[in-house]
Amino acid sequence: MKLPLMGVINLIHETEEMGSLTASRCLATVPFAGRYRLIDFVLSSMVNSGVPRVAVFAHTKFRSLMDHLGSGGNWDLHRKQNGLFVLPPSMEDMTDFGKGDLYQFYRNRDYFARSGLEYVVVARSHMACNVDFAAILDQHREKGSDITVVCKKWPHAQTGLTRKVKLDAGGRVVEMQDHFGRLASDLVSMEMYIMRKDLLMDLVETSLAQGKDHLVRHAIVPRLSELNVDAYMHDGYLGVVNTIPSYYRHNMELLNPDVWNELFFRPGPIFTKVKDEPPTRYRSGSQAIHSLVANGCEIEGTVENSILFRGVKVRKGAVVRNSIVMQNGIIGENGRLENCILDKEVEIRPQQQLRGTSEMPFMALKRNVI
Amino acid sequence: MKLPLMGVINLIHETEEMGSLTASRCLATVPFAGRYRLIDFVLSSMVNSGVPRVAVFAHTKFRSLMDHLGSGGNWDLHRKQNGLFVLPPSMEDMTDFGKGDLYQFYRNRDYFARSGLEYVVVARSHMACNVDFAAILDQHREKGSDITVVCKKWPHAQTGLTRKVKLDAGGRVVEMQDHFGRLASDLVSMEMYIMRKDLLMDLVETSLAQGKDHLVRHAIVPRLSELNVDAYMHDGYLGVVNTIPSYYRHNMELLNPDVWNELFFRPGPIFTKVKDEPPTRYRSGSQAIHSLVANGCEIEGTVENSILFRGVKVRKGAVVRNSIVMQNGIIGENGRLENCILDKEVEIRPQQQLRGTSEMPFMALKRNVI
């Protein structure tokens, strides 16, 4: 069913401490879970929920994004009407880069005006989750909210950077603070905001006219008393992936089959760019347990508690433990990895031993030979 | 037949004086000839010649470019191997914008290395022509040239900005000057340079190392005595479209049926992004002669010596003469245009009269109501 809801995946003002993982790519295209990019989760959620039109506000380092998304066919978003739109900042004006996201909404007001869809959901790319936007929109309409914020109970100390939220007894948001704030709350915002399109455009124009340029900080938070901002509680899995420890942690959590099932299949499947890789081959002598392994790998050694992306080769005698090895990585004979994150196309020489900790994994840069 | 040739359409250092036509779009996507964008001509030529891999070095204002090209399906370039690649400057480094095209080649050296194709043709987007790159590559190989420059005899004073070329008796390029130079020659460069990939990468690295960053000016021109740089003479039609007078002139030249046939069909057809427009409707009382009319128009008035893009409406009593009206333009009842260029979605009020000259047409900005 087609929802009267358009999606915006906003890549402006990404809060992230991802080190070398975002040296040459934006947060949205950080590889995750063996064969995905972070943006796949929110994008697939939108598609599965029936959101017919999705804009991606690209900001910097978006070549990998363009390459990944293409014309949206892999998400069934190559459509005659609606579909996928990647909207980069306008290059003629360099100062655009320094400006807030409200400017980008303003610049694209034609894009919003052209669509007949009544509601907008503004989301981000770094939430590893599988969300049903239809249910959120239902609650939004039933409650008569002005804005609905998707929230998640988050009782433990966490590794990702999140905005904290405080509700009143009726589920209305009464306070919201950035991750460095001191608000004591076990509730975090999943940075998904649903509202009517005309309210959004109204907030954009009013705030810009007041010299403000940041949607959440300047247009929503100061209006918590004036607008009905309600929380929608997300039940399913959530990974907030914007620091290296959270990246490591949320990858590793997928080794729990319940999490694997929840994130990848419920309520809908997660789509990504397809690649023509053969199945993974385990040779005699291989020992692979408690791991997530993508296609096209060749395993001759030992793999434990690890995530292997597509086309990884683990040679004879090599041991990969508690590690994440991205696409086309090669672990040479008798090499040894423990608590490592190898970016794409890293080659580990035979006999080499590398070791980090789960708090601070050893990070290997793209295409390095170590 | 697949050629061992990859194409680069270089949009860096575009020389242009196109005024409002390039206010919000790059030269490559300036609308031309009723339903095309300038880049369609060189891109279609490459595809028809069998060039299997084309990179577009985007620079500024390339949102319209991304929208137009999509994943390349309209040019049959959505391929499992090779195909179309839009390569924007890397956004992480703002200084990239100021740097020359050689930096872009250098940044993309992986892209070139990955391809097994032996030759590269570096071209530009603003040449309205229909070229057979297979024939050019044949000459390049037969003559054993280091570089082949596609040239055109150009005996008249022209309206576009072109680089002039001087040959020796054997067809070897002995001098080449920018458009503001004083070289007296009736030969111009079509800004298409064919060479071996390894020579290109060699020129890139050597020149950058010497502090030079401009392919033609710094890497080719100074080496005219050292390398075999030969001309290939293009016989077919050429429009050099980078000034307003040249834009106007080369559109109008298409009203010559020989030019229309030559540019659009020989040696191959020109492809563009398809739109679902109905055929054009001429109502009773319409008078349309000596014009090029795209689909979806509704003509109730008079059209003479003009180019109408898709979806243009010419109301009763209106007269459009010697003018170019882009997509969805509306000429109100009894409106009168002479020597005008209307950008997309301009509305001319009833009774309004506008008039320019063929040297300096009246220019109407996108989406204006006049």
Place this chain on the structure above:
Amino acid sequence: MSRNECIAMLLAGGEGRRLGVLTKDLAKPAVHFGGKYRIIDFTLSNCVNSGIETVGVLTQYQPLVLNQYLGIGSPWGLDRREGGMHVLPPYVRQKGGVWYKGTANAIYQNIGFIERYEPEYVLIISGDHIYKMDYSLMLEQHKRNHADATIAVITVPWADASRFGILSVDEEGRVVEFAEKPKQPKSNLASMGVYIFSWRVLKEALIADEATSPSSHDFGKDIIPKLLADQSRLYSYRFDGYWKDVGTIESLWEANMDLLEEEPSLDLYDRDWRIYSVNPNRPAQYLSPEATVLSSMINEGSVVEGHVNRSVLFHGVKVGEGSVIEDSVIMPGAIIGRGAKVVRAIVGEGAVVGEGCQVGSAASEEIAVVGSGDVVKLEKPLEEANPI
């Protein structure tokens, strides 16, 4: 497979015998219409615009051009990951192959396809008709009526009524009688061949009909009368837009001419209900300094150097100097030579009317037809016949 509330089954196997040379190598739904389209574009676009994105297209007769035209449905936005368009030719099973024996049998043979989507409702349409219709409104009415089947009907002139399936309905629109091509029609409400069935009911009816002998396995002749006899809840859905069965040369010509009225009842220019089609990749049309074009529709890539009046020209048509085209339909790529005259005619795809030739005449009752690829020429070339 995902669940679909309503899927469409589009009957596109029609041979279109009465279109003669125009359907020699072509199924009727693939016949050109309206300067740019093929007939089937209308029903496919209706489906998409009505929000029905799962469409089975049943083919049988000369499907090569049609198959290639349909592809996987991209031109209509029907290349979907789930659902989308599927071409369903007859095929060989373990027990041997069976051609489609009638419209109902064609659906019967594809029960397996339909069940993959677990639909509640099935829309049955035909690729032979030109009309714009929002099936979602008809579906809403079907649901409101708790109907077993809903039949779209249109009011036709009483004189024509005996050519149609004619329905008599009560004041609530419930069908009380149905007669296929009655000699003495009791009503002038004609079935458009557009049905919505509750799938449970249709499936039963198809299985029962398949076991019935003799039966022509046809919706109008067998399924609907049987349901009516069984007291099923059959309702009519009134449609008052433009609808035309272009089954004859005459009606194909007429339907094209209808587009040229000052305010045509079939509006192709409505941006909110686009008719999608495979777009030919051709340059803008060229009108020479001597051309005149009045009350006509012309498509991309045509070159007009003569006089065109009240005519529809498809893409890539060439109209030579001094030639005259009036009240005619010129199909893709046809060439009209210098000084030729084409009046009240349909010139087929790629046909050539040589210099100075005349096809059709204003006085004639009949519409002249030049078959696809045919060449009409003078015994002697024009230069010799009329030396200058």
Place this chain on the structure above:
Amino acid sequence: MSRNECIAMLLAGGEGRRLGVLTKDLAKPAVHFGGKYRIIDFTLSNCVNSGIETVGVLTQYQPLVLNQYLGIGSPWGLDRREGGMHVLPPYVRQKGGVWYKGTANAIYQNIGFIERYEPEYVLIISGDHIYKMDYSLMLEQHKRNHADATIAVITVPWADASRFGILSVDEEGRVVEFAEKPKQPKSNLASMGVYIFSWRVLKEALIADEATSPSSHDFGKDIIPKLLADQSRLYSYRFDGYWKDVGTIESLWEANMDLLEEEPSLDLYDRDWRIYSVNPNRPAQYLSPEATVLSSMINEGSVVEGHVNRSVLFHGVKVGEGSVIEDSVIMPGAIIGRGAKVVRAIVGEGAVVGEGCQVGSAASEEIAVVGSGDVVKLEKPLEEANPI
């Protein structure tokens, strides 16, 4: 239409009777193979990798799954503006419909399709075989020999020779004799069912064969012997890679097992000759802490909690705790329950082997088969049978 030097006609109508329950609702070329692929992926990928981008796929038997799988050829990069892949089912002409009567008749019925591309050469292949082959090298040899037809041949063990079409060739590779399944083979050079014909010659031969009665209208039985009798220039092209007709349960199982050798002769990991396929959209495979996997191939979306040895697992397979899979092929979406044992078996798509069940055995000569969607269960559930 553009001119193509060589186009391919791929025979994909095979019923694959000897594959039994695996081809109940499925044409043989659509049978799963190699953990990810369907058999037809190999010939389609060969075409693309050889630079042949116009492919007619002739379907007849149960084409629904195959049609949907093929789409317009995008997974193989065959969705081209000109040429590309076209599915060619039998169809009804003005004179009525005719099913394909044999391999040669299938091509005969599509002469019109072939002629649109004006090819000089036509490659005839079958969607039933697993092999990687560069047809462009064969075409080069065909041209060098100025051959009328070139037949790809492979050396088979003398013992098997009588199961094949056997060629005798002279020292230049010219065919001097051809015998279809000879009792006393004179050579062990077997035809692979891969032919390149000069189109002019083939067209004549097809027309002549169609007029011949009786004829089985088959390439091996009729066309090749006739050309040979007519002294046409028939050459052999030697192929020495991996080639397998997976026409029986035994050979399908074997071909899968061949992939698990230390250095398999069919290399799926060669990036320069990729085998393209429709990619299922599934997460990375999950191996539990208790899983063991040895000498096996496993595809995306599988969950392994048991023990897998010398086996091929397709996408979306679930292997329950404590279960054992050995020397087996488990097709997409099949579920192997806890404690179950599957040995020397093929488990069909979506089949379920219940908890504690055993399928196949190491001692058995025969390969056990569980049909697609079938459910194998214990009389009593495991809990009751073996209370903990």
